[in-house]
Amino acid sequence: MKPLDVLEKIIGSREVLYTLLILAIILPILSPIGLPVTISSRTLAVYDYIQKLKLGCHVWMELNYEVAARGELEPAAIALIKQLFDKGCKIVFVSTAAYGPLVFSLLQSMAPDVFSGKKYGIDYVFLGYVSGGEAAVASLARSVTGTVSTDNYGNPVSELPLIREANKATDYDLAIIVTSATDTINYYVRQWFTPYHVPLLFVVLSVIAPSIEPFVAAGQAIGMLTGQRAAAEYEVLVGRKGLGLAAMDAQSISHLLILIFILIGNIVYWVKRSSQKSKR
Amino acid sequence: MSLAVRRHIPQLIVSIIIILMVIFYFFYIDKTVSSQMSTADKALSDWAVIITGFALIVGGVDILRYHMIQIRKQGIKQAPFSAVTISLEIIMVILALIGLYLSYVAPYLGITITTQPQFKWMYTYLYAPSDAAMYSILVFYIASASYRAFIARNPMAMLLLITAVIVMLGNTTIGGVIWPGFLSLRDWVMTVPNTAAFRPITMGAGFGVILLGLRLLVWREVSWMGRRE
């Protein structure tokens, strides 16, 4: 068998590729390489913006991602929460996706140190899941107490001090949308930014980042944190090592493996094509 | 029932609500009227919030019906699996209803639907990991598709490949080791050509939604009513 045919058979065999990919993910985690993480100017700009927020500011945080997306979004969300809590900011969490209560409880279990010393109802509130998509976002922008009567834990929202301080969109200094869906971004741009000009910050999966860039470029958001890379950078900035940093070596090696396969695929294609041309 | 009640009145409701909500948003007469409009606008949004909840329940019931039909059609081959689906769905709903009952009858316990202990156990250890695994299994298919998709057959494919390589290396720390400029280059690709490329798509999506709204307004869009007549 020619070497080219052997090469083609190897890259064509999905079992080989899948096994190599699994090893490329697991081995750097078990034995970290420790490649340095440089901070991009865009992540730094987001960090600086939040540092300039006034002490004790009110922040709205929408958690709209499925459990699978935790790896890309949760580390950045936790790093942001840490930075905001360190500034004494107060956060209202909400979710317009059914998995909201689930991901919030998982987020809290991953970062008990970040929430320690913070009082529920005063420093943070979780409103739970509100169905309705864009209608829910529009309704919450008008009035939180007019939309939901209790939070996720059954406490009447009108009795929570934080909600009494910040009951509508214009009471918030920043709205952070942590999401895996482009629809949620559209809802907040349309229902929070366009009518009320609330500053928005997007924390999104890498895969939806290209389609969200136009909103950031048009000034409809103050910035964007994309995927595990931005999460790792933010963890470095806030000084709390988490899943973002732990994942970067594995990301590098698995990306390198895929690049090698792409290179081999191109070499096989071009060698075959030129040999077919020379035969003619 | 007559066509008016079956089709025309629902379509009329759609048109009236769209017109009213557009008026509420764009028109200002005076403070009192504006405040009343705002209240009415919010009320309509709240109605959609509540009705969406019922739509989700209908979706769950559909899955139940589908699996019951599967058991009848496919017999013993499918029965154990469909039984797993049906029983878990019913168990989760029962546990949620227990949480709801306790939230009214014994609020001092602090138990609601989402904090009911057994419900929480099921969603933490059964739903969450299987949901995560279902979404992430795509990595294998994307990896095997990538070396086929990234063949530089012509100038366009070459540009696609070069951009993908730059962004892949910029996204990872190994790119910084190979050449520190990959990060800045990736940021440039994302903020300049990528933004410009997706801007027409964003605008096109906007035009599409406007057209859909106008079609609903003039009764040209009827797919939301279903096919039966």
Place this chain on the structure above:
Amino acid sequence: MDAWDIFGASLAAALVIWIYSFAYRDNVLYKFAEHLFVGTAAGYSIALAIDSINRVAIKSLITSPATSWHYIIPLILGATMFMKYSKKYYWVARYGIAVNVAVGAALALRTIPMANIIAQINATILPLWGSDILKIINNWLIFLITLGGLTYFLFTIFPKKISGRTSPIYGFYRALYLIGIYGMMVGFGALFANTIMTRVGFVISIYLIYLQPYYIATIIATILAAIAILIPILIRRRGK
């Protein structure tokens, strides 16, 4: 962690492995995990929908009926959605759906011109000459690629090509069209690269959260999945 939590975490690791085993071959353990996922997902959706309705409508009606009396209307409309299962009264469900569709369309319709169109046009109108060369080049790129993309998507009726000659208008149009396509290749290249990052990130997080801490359960589940894959293969080979 108590015994139930340890059992749950081990079961979670097993479910992840059994779902991943589908990448190699369909097998009975994957089917079990898949059906378990569908059942819990459906049950969870129903539960959260009930929770939302309870907290938005029912509790409001109980605590402040004077201001929330109108919530009875969407509660009735929502309940009528179950009429879709009736052969005779299926059309009653349309009333609830009508309100939902109308509100969704109206909310989008009234804000999209500003959010998606005017804001994007504003962001494209950039200075095309000045002292900062790099900024000017970037602005030209943004302007041309946006215009090219719009030409590709929206202006789909080409000016007629006069036989034998390419008219200046046709040439200009074609140039914009090609700039649009090449610009989109850059966009899709970035999209694909980011897709790989996202999916790999999913697997890394699952490994770190569910598999590595409970490696014994992971190893046992892997062995069981391997057996579930190999047994049908061996049976088929024996049958031949």
